[in-house]
Amino acid sequence: MSWAGRRWGRRQRAVLWAVLLAAWEAAWGQLRYSVPEELPKGSFVGDVAKDLGLQLPELSDRGVRIAERSRKQYFFLHRKTGHLVTAERIDREQLCERVQQCVLRCELIVEGEMKVYDIEVEIKDINDNAPTFREAEIELRMSETTAPGSRFLLPDAHDPDLGQHSVQSYELSGDEHFSLAVQAGPGGDQRPELVLAKALDREEAAFHELLLRAMDGGDPARTGTARIRVTVVDANDNAPVFSQAEYTVRVPEDVPVGSVLVTVTATDADEGPNGQVKYSIQKTTERASQIFQLDSRTGAITLLQSLDFEEGNSYELEVQAHDGGGLFDTAKVLVTVTDVNDNAPELTV
CATH class of the missing domain: 2.60.40.60 (Cadherins)
Structure with missing residues (x-):
């Protein structure tokens, strides 16, 4: 070429x-x-x-x-x-x-x-999705001895939108015992935490109902909610308390054996084993221990032997009520025996 x-x-x-x-x-x-x-x-x-x-x-x-x-x-x-x-x-x-x-x-x-x-x-992207929680109901259990300031991680909300249309803030409402803290995650996402602001008392409130709200940055903002139910777990922070510090009862000497002379009662504000009360005689005389019997479950004091006014006209018992955690209370029981004409006159020369 x-x-x-x-x-x-x-x-x-x-x-x-x-x-x-x-x-x-x-x-x-x-x-x-x-x-x-x-x-x-x-x-x-x-x-x-x-x-x-x-x-x-x-x-x-x-x-x-x-x-x-x-x-x-x-x-x-x-x-x-x-x-x-x-x-x-x-x-x-x-x-x-x-x-x-x-x-x-x-x-x-x-x-x-x-x-x-x-x-x-x-x-x-448009703000066409609201924040949602994976679970609409959140269950938490806390001991009533939990220290104020303790933190509990909460589930975060999900919003498929981007930028300002995604989750921007959280709010908590419902109870003065709790507050909300929001921490920044590794990827810049927000992670809500439940903070115990005030000491719990199960005897005052056994449950706390809270509402967690997640909001995006749209105008108007879209929101999603989750309910939080906090169950307060009992601690043995209450001792049994007798209804009376001293029980006084007068009975005739001819009352039948097996009779219930008096029932002592103590209550404990705790629940479960911490609130189960049992009774016992803590202090008494040898003679009285043979005459009276205390039911450890009901607190009923029954007569074991016949009474004799001439042998004893009053008895004193010290009873104790204790719970499953070792806390206790004491009360006195005074039994006065009244005379009955059960003896004939005797002539002494």
């Missing part, structure tokens, strides 16, 4: 590469639009005909069509207007969950001119 022929061949290849490069530049990133999510079907996205310089009467003749890169078609070309419109309602969270920038790509193919144009449509 001559030098002129080789030069002409190089020139042809250079022109071909220039044409291909121009076509490649036209095909990539030529059109880019941005629309909010959740638009109804048929909503305007962009004026493709105007942006590409296509004449409306020639759209049908040239065989212009939209080809989606995904299996689903989200856009179509309106042939009368040359507008790119939505083919269905688009949910950004369903397409691009946890992705900062959600972009859908399609191609505009002009078959009559053998041209292909890339179109990118960015789907903008």
Whole structure:
């Protein structure tokens, strides 16, 4: 081949590469639009005909069509207007969950001119989701001896929206015993914590009902709630208390054996084993221990032997009430025996 022929061949290849490069530049990133999510079907996205310089009467003749890169078609070309419109309602969270920038790509193919144009449509987030908690009811158990200032991690709320439309703050309402602290997590997320602000007392309140509220940054803000039920676990912080410090009873000496003379009663504000009261005689005389019996469960004092006014006209018992944790209270029981005419006169010379 001559030098002129080789030069002409190089020139042809250079022109071909220039044409291909121009076509490649036209095909990539030529059109880019941005629309909010959740638009109804048929909503305007962009004026493709105007942006590409296509004449409306020639759209049908040239065989212009939209080809989606995904299996689903989200856009179509309106042939009368040359507008790119939505083919269905688009949910950004369903397409691009946890992705900062959600972009859908399609191609505009002009078959009559053998041209292909890339179109990118960015789907903008809107505040269409409210924060939600995984569990609507949160159960916590705390001992009534828990120190004020103690912290308990709470479940955080989830919002699939991004940026300001995601969870921005938490609020707690319902009880002066508790407050809320919010800590920043490793990824910048917020983590709510329940703080015990005031000492608990199960005898005062066995349960505490709270409401945790999560809010996003939308305008207006969307909120989600979870109910917190705190069960106060009993501690043995109450001793049994007798209804009387001293019990006094008067009985005739002829009262039948087995009779209940008096019943002592003590109550304990605790629950479970800590609130179960048992009774015992703590202090008495040898003679009295043979005459009286105390029921450890009911507190009833019964007569074991017959009384005799002439042998003893009064007895004193010290009884004790104790719970399962070792706390106790004491009371006195005074039994006065009254005389009955059960002896005939005796003559002594």
